[in-house]
Amino acid sequence: MPGHFEPLPGGGAAVALDEVEISIIRSLAVQLLELIGPGPAEGAGDPLAELFAEGPSEPPADPVLKRLFPDAYRDPEQAPASPGKAEEQRAHSAEFRRYTENDLRAGKRDNALAVIRSLDELAATGGGGAVLKLSPEESKRWLGALNDLRLAIGSRLEIVDEDDTDDLYRLPDEDPRKPMVMAYLWLGGLQETLVSTLLP
Template sequence: MPGTFEPLPGGGASVALDDVEISIIRSLAVQLLELIGPGPAEDEAPADPLAQLFAEGPSEPPSDPVLKRLFPDAYRDPETPGNPHEAAEQRAHSAEFRRYTENDLRAGKRENALAVIHSLNALTPGEDGPAVLELTTAESRRWLGALNDLRLAIGARLEITEEDDTDDFYRLPDEDPRKPMVMAYLWLGGLQETLVSTLMA
């Protein structure tokens, strides 16, 4: 049965996680970090904070389908490109927007994944049951961002769209090779939902 986040007095959230659950989330967060890639090395980063803010990033969308889901184009819908002139304008706007935002987006996703890993590393599972993870409100928001990114990544690998009925995934036979990934996707969704409810309480 998936764990659920519960509110802490004074703000924040807590959830009980066993060894297997801790290992799964940590492993997925590490894989997400590897996919997003490292940040700029200290000797490559601009010394001027203002220059760093406007440092240019990539202008083309990523080729990997997971990264495409994590860093989508801002100004065009690939399903409805419109007329050729309009599509060219949207591509140009998307490239410009991506050039000045993707580095920051990657940094934010990297920090969220690292926050998850650090908080799990600090846990000491109890001998008689699961460990209880306690998060501040700020840490909870980082977890929420990371859980969302993990579900987007798994959803992209499974080719899940917003229109897909996830109830069908509960009925997958055990021998289906997608089953472990689907169960992780659904479990993370439950965690995400209860964390949202906790933060809105």
Template sequence: MPGTFEPLPGGGAAVALDDVEISIIRSLAVQMMELIGPGPAEDASADPLADLFAEGPSEPPSDPVLRRLFPDAYGDPDGTPGAKEAEEQKAHSAEFRRYTENDLRAGKRDNALAVIRSLDALSPVGEGGAVLELSPDDSRKWLGALNDLRLAIGARLEISDEDDGDLLFHLPDQDPRKPMVMAYLWLGGLQETLVTTLMP
């Protein structure tokens, strides 16, 4: 079980983590929450209907990590659109973003917070480690958070496709990007085994 998620009887997943791994994941989740930004202010409306229709930003984020986490909904995957098509796509993306980004941010914030809380609740087992046991619901939150963390690190490393990841895998040890690449690959392994546990 070390370093890989395994299914639990009745649903959910478990993984053995050492103190360093716990510290890394927790630190990354905290950074993710800081990057995404705070939730609604304390003086925000208590009316859930008003919150449902609250408008979010219409412009894409300037930070490349946030652009990867909250991409435009409309675009031409097959090439560069003409000027008219580009303007239409921009307008549609802005409208979509206004009504969805707040919810997307809240979901990503909730996932990161679930990771932090579950790690904080761990009881040490044996020499410098613990076994994390997740319910099916927490497993899905962890899966979302692991995906977001990999997207964020991938954006910082400027990984745009699988070939970029393969090249980074062979970086020399003295390359300053190496620790971030190792975290990216390790989180990918965790994510893959967690997906396997959630498959019917």
């Protein structure tokens, strides 16, 4: 079980984590929360206002947030659209973003918080490391958070396609990106094994 998730009888998943691994995942999840930011009406105490709050219409400036919240009506793989079509796509994307980004942010925030809470509970059980056991619902939240963490790190590493990932394996140990690369690859392994526990 070390280093990878295994299915639990009756559903859910388990993974053995040591103190360093717990600390790394928790730290990354906290950084992700800080990047996503607080909710639009946090602290206001008005659920109705939060329900109808409109989000931003422009894409975020930060490249990581652009990766986490991409435009809905633009395919980066396709050739650039004609000026008229591009303007239409921008308008549709702005409208879509205005009504969906707050909910997307809330979901990503909830997933990161679920990771932090489960790791805090695990750390409270005693020193060393421990076996983290997740329910099927918790597994889905973890999967979402692991995906977001990998997207964030991949964006910082400027990973666009599989060839970029292959190049990372050949980085020399003295390269300052090496720790981030190791985290990216390790989280990928966790994500892949967690996916396998959720398959029927």
